[in-house]
Amino acid sequence: MIKAVLFDLDGTLVHYDYEAFIEAYLSAVAGKVAGLVDPRRFAKQLMKSTEAMISSLDPMKTNMEVFWDDFPGKVGVPMEVLEPVLDEFYTRDFPNIQTVLDVRPIPAARKLIEGLLEDGYEVVIATNPVFPAVAIQERMRWGGIDGLPYHLITTYETSRYCKPNVEYYGEILEHIGRKPTECIMIGNNTCEDLVVKDLGVTTYLVEDCLLDMGPFRREPDYRGSFTDLVAFFDSNVFFTTA
Numbered sequence: 001m002i003k004a005v006l007f008d009l010d011g012t013l014v015h016y017d018y019e020a021f022i023e024a025y026l027s028a029v030a031g032k033v034a035g036l037v038d039p040r041r042f043a044k045q046l047m048k049s050t051e052a053m054i055s056s057l058d059p060m061k062t063n064m065e066v067f068w069d070d071f072p073g074k075v076g077v078p079m080e081v082l083e084p085v086l087d088e089f090y091t092r093d094f095p096n097i098q099t100v101l102d103v104r105p106i107p108a109a110r111k112l113i114e115g116l117l118e119d120g121y122e123v124v125i126a127t128n129p130v131f132p133a134v135a136i137q138e139r140m141r142w143g144g145i146d147g148l149p150y151h152l153i154t155t156y157e158t159s160r161y162c163k164p165n166v167e168y169y170g171e172i173l174e175h176i177g178r179k180p181t182e183c184i185m186i187g188n189n190t191c192e193d194l195v196v197k198d199l200g201v202t203t204y205l206v207e208d209c210l211l212d213m214g215p216f217r218r219e220p221d222y223r224g225s226f227t228d229l230v231a232f233f234d235s236n237v238f239f240t241t242a
Contacts, residue, residue: 001182002121002182002183002184002202003121003122003178003182003183004121004122004123004124004151004176004178004182004183004184005116005121005122005123005124005183005184005186006124006126006169006172006183006184006185006186006196006201007113007123007124007125007126007186007187008126008127008185008186008187008188008189008192008193009125009126009127009136009139009140009143010127010139011187011188011189011206011208011209011211012186012187012188012193012206012209012226013106013109013113013125013140013143013145014103014104014105014106014109014139014140014142014143014144014145015103015104015105015106015208015209016101016102016103016104016142017101017102020100020101020102021097021101024097024100024101025094025097026043026046026047027043028089028093028094028096028097029042029043029046029086029089029093030042030043030046032085032086032088032089032093033077033082033085033086036077036081036082036085037075037076037077041075042075045071045074045075046071048070048074049067049070049071049074050067050130052066052067052070053066053067053130053156053162054128054130054162054163054165056160056161056162057161057165057167058160059160060160061160062156062157062158062159062160063129063130063156063157063159063160063161063162064132064156064157067156068083090132090134090135090138091134094134094135094138095138095141098138098142103142103143105142105143105144106143106226107144108226108227108230109143109144109145109226110144110145110148112229112230112233113145113148114148115233116233117148117149122151122152122176122178123148123150123151124150124151124152124153124154124172124176125140125145125150125152125153125154126154126169126172126185126187126193127139127153127154128154128162128163128168128192129154129155129156129158129159129162129168130156130162131155131156132155132156132157133153133155133156133157136153136155137153140153151176152172152175152176154168154172159171163189163192163193163195164191164192164195164214164216165195166195166196166198166199169185169195169196169199169201170199173199173201180199180200180201181200181201181202183201183202184201184202184203184204185201185202185203185204186203186204186206186229187203187204187205187206188205188206188207188208188209188210188211189211189214190205190210190211190212190213190214190217190218190219190220191211191213191214191215191216191217191218192211192214192216193205194216194217194218194219194220195216195218197218197220197221198218202221202222203218203220203221203222204220204221204222204223204224204229204232205220205222205223205224206223206224206225206226206229207223207224207225208225208226
């Protein structure tokens with residue numbers, strides 16, 4: 001019986017062009033530090049240090065620790081100088097990125113999550129933890145799914161692994177104390193979201209903003225639109241009793 005429902009965020013619970021988001025994000029954050037380091041150098045190294053987080057399998061370091069161990073020295077600015085500037089960026093400037101994106105919240109998403117929580121399911125926002133919590137919470141706000149009592153939201157401050165590493169999902173299962181057979185993962189990426197099948201977790205592929213690529217590509221157990229997903233939750237025997 002399913003006890004926990006894991007949701008991807010971008011492309012699953014909130015829709016926007018992720019490449020446009022990354023472009024706007026890099027432009028904004030690099031502009032913020034222009035007085036400290038060349039913006040082009042900053043943006044290039046930011047992506048490289050993000051890749052360092054994604055590839056890290058060190059169980060002793062959070063993603064945040066991996067990032068800050070790699071980033072400052074390679075842009076030539078000490079962490080104690082950069083960190084408060086980036087903290088201010090995420091608090092004051094990051095929310096403005098929404099204004100240049102075509103953000104499309106899914107009205108049914110919040111209702112679905114609220115229903116699951118009311119029925120006693122543990123709900124996890126399993127978004128790739130390469131951003132600080134404040135940035136992830138902001139993107140959740142864009143989708144209208146903020147402010148709910150989630151069992152876990154993966155962020156770079158607390159996670160030690162990233163998608164598509166299966167260790168990322170193992171850490172979630174360890175944190176919530178659930179067996180793979182007690183969980184279902186909902187996502188739109190056949191690589192990053194469906195690799196959890198390797199652990200024995202049931203998967204549902206949301207096809208509205210489908211990303212179908214990557215060396216870790218897996219076939220889902222179930223698939224359909226977000227509307228189909230709502231009907232699936234309403235009818236499937238997995239979800240009759242929490």
